[in-house]
Amino acid sequence: MTAMEEIHSADYQRMMSYSQGMWISQVVRTVADLSVPEHLREGPRTAGEIAEAASADPHAVFRLMRACVALELVSYDAETDRFAATRLLGALRRSADGTLANWARVQAAPGHWQSWGAATEAVRAGSSRTAEVLGSPLFDYFSGNGAEGALFSAAMTDLTAAIGTEAAAVIDTAGVGVAVDVGGANGAFVHELMRRDPGVAGVVLDLPATVAGAQEEAERGGLQDRVTVTGGDFFESVPSADLYLLKFILHDWDDESGVRILRNCRSAMNPGGRICVVEMVVGETGAPGLDAALMDMNMLMVTQGRERDHAEFDTLLERAGLRRVKDTPIPSPTYPYSVIEAVARD
Numbered sequence: 001m002t003a004m005e006e007i008h009s010a011d012y013q014r015m016m017s018y019s020q021g022m023w024i025s026q027v028v029r030t031v032a033d034l035s036v037p038e039h040l041r042e043g044p045r046t047a048g049e050i051a052e053a054a055s056a057d058p059h060a061v062f063r064l065m066r067a068c069v070a071l072e073l074v075s076y077d078a079e080t081d082r083f084a085a086t087r088l089l090g091a092l093r094r095s096a097d098g099t100l101a102n103w104a105r106v107q108a109a110p111g112h113w114q115s116w117g118a119a120t121e122a123v124r125a126g127s128s129r130t131a132e133v134l135g136s137p138l139f140d141y142f143s144g145n146g147a148e149g150a151l152f153s154a155a156m157t158d159l160t161a162a163i164g165t166e167a168a169a170v171i172d173t174a175g176v177g178v179a180v181d182v183g184g185a186n187g188a189f190v191h192e193l194m195r196r197d198p199g200v201a202g203v204v205l206d207l208p209a210t211v212a213g214a215q216e217e218a219e220r221g222g223l224q225d226r227v228t229v230t231g232g233d234f235f236e237s238v239p240s241a242d243l244y245l246l247k248f249i250l251h252d253w254d255d256e257s258g259v260r261i262l263r264n265c266r267s268a269m270n271p272g273g274r275i276c277v278v279e280m281v282v283g284e285t286g287a288p289g290l291d292a293a294l295m296d297m298n299m300l301m302v303t304q305g306r307e308r309d310h311a312e313f314d315t316l317l318e319r320a321g322l323r324r325v326k327d328t329p330i331p332s333p334t335y336p337y338s339v340i341e342a343v344a345r346d
């Protein structure tokens, strides 16, 4: 009989928690879906009270809350049989600046979740299986599934709250009349620039079905008179402007596609114009930590893109007739973001 190899007990624990990681994602998503942070806002409540407020089954909500105690999202008082919000749960509160509620919900929704379900096939093939699994690539899928698409755009707006102010602060807008948020979703990033500089007019370009939320977002921010919302395709063309913002765009695409988007910006750019790419930079900025490495895997699972290092960004820019003139790392608790500025090569 062959002797069984032993697993170190620490490794057993760790591998067990890695293997069950999806359970945690779905617990967090359910908590956000059922608005548990909102239901606990006024103070501790029983599982029955939370269930009633959330229109859910009381026994299932009790089990959900028990898991949330273990995850430190809530605490439990046995005497009153009530659950109370912890500070951690506050990260899922919808009214929190930069809330992660929409992000948690969209990560565990079919577009991402089912694509990740084909992870082994994607690694074997070297590319995302999203088109097979969902019936179309992710952004087309979002166009056809409005609620999930709107959730994704809202999550993008929320993520922008975490670094948008710092990223906008390093972009010099002197002489910029018009800035285009290329693939801007709700336009949160160009809004940041416009708040800093009242002389900047913003254009939000995104797919026609996706860009619908941008008008509403501009109105919410009182910027509607200075924002033009344009439904279009950045592979076809982009509007003329002095500044192009490409935030979290190139990482969705392979090199050929990325060069095409950049070339379209370069050829529509007003004389003296600039392009600002906001992305995480892996490699030279530091070895990618867990978050960056996993985001790169996410790109492999759900898009045709990937995270890149400086040399890879420079290659894309050069192929599009551009050259990098500035590169500013942006402090972030998670990802090694940078604002990369480029101008046309003569």
Ligand SMILES: C[S@@+](CC[C@H](N)C(=O)[O-])C[C@H]1O[C@@H](n2cnc3c(N)ncnc32)[C@H](O)[C@@H]1O
Binding pocket: 139, 153, 156, 157, 160, 182, 183, 184, 185, 188, 189, 205, 206, 207, 210, 232, 233, 234, 235, 246, 247, 248, 249, 252
């Ligand atoms: C990862 S999101 C980034 C959104 C936004 N720039 C931000 O950082 O919050 C990528 C965006 O590109 C848009 N997009 C995808 N394909 C596009 C196309 N062909 N033309 C215009 N926008 C597109 C998507 O709809 C989505 O809003």
